[in-house]
Amino acid sequence: MDRPGRPELRRTPELREKINAKIRKSRRVTQLQLSAQLRIGVATVNKFVRGLQYRKLCVKWVPTFLINEMKAAKKVAYEELLARYYAEGERFLKNIVTVDESWVSY
Template identity: 45%
Template sequence: MSGVYAEDCKDRSNISRWCKFFEEGRVNLLESPRAGRPVTASTERNVTAMEQTILVDRRVHLRTLSARFNISYGTVFDIVHDRLNFSKVCDRWVPKNLTDDHKGQRMIASLDHLRRYAAEGQTFLEEIVTGDESWV
């Protein structure tokens, strides 16, 4: 019984059910596909289509994506958060990880600030206004 957890063996009903499965010719204990929503809801095609939809309209709701792709809300949530690495900020979907282009833009801005600080000194720092990056 390799791959079977010890806590499952404590339950006699599980053991009886497994014996019945093996008598019927089943060769493993993994669950078989069942009727209902398809298991392949998070196909690469759906993931890519969702990403394109989010990039076109960053304010799209998960329920809208769920209805558009006929996929459960939970699956849409997993795709958007876990596979695409988006998070909701100020009612917009933004990538959790910076792209190489974003990193380059931040590097250029940082170098520009360092050059201006070297040239202008403390007065430059007093003129910096910080805030939400979405307007920049």
């Protein structure tokens, strides 16, 4: 007998497909969110997710360690950019795009 407020216990192929569709729609969805959306227990969601062979991957910031040759190459590049700035002025700065982030998934 079901108690009020308790998630329903359903293990059907339709539920499996619903979970699969929600994961494919939003890869950032958590098992807790799936449990709340589908009104089933977190353990049931966990079993389905493992059965579908999904796993959560973490994206971490990875520190960049530079060897001396890389540091020297960066210094040369910076000096070239500085020389171009002195030659072209503010017009040169408007053409620079910078990126300073590295994303590594493992």
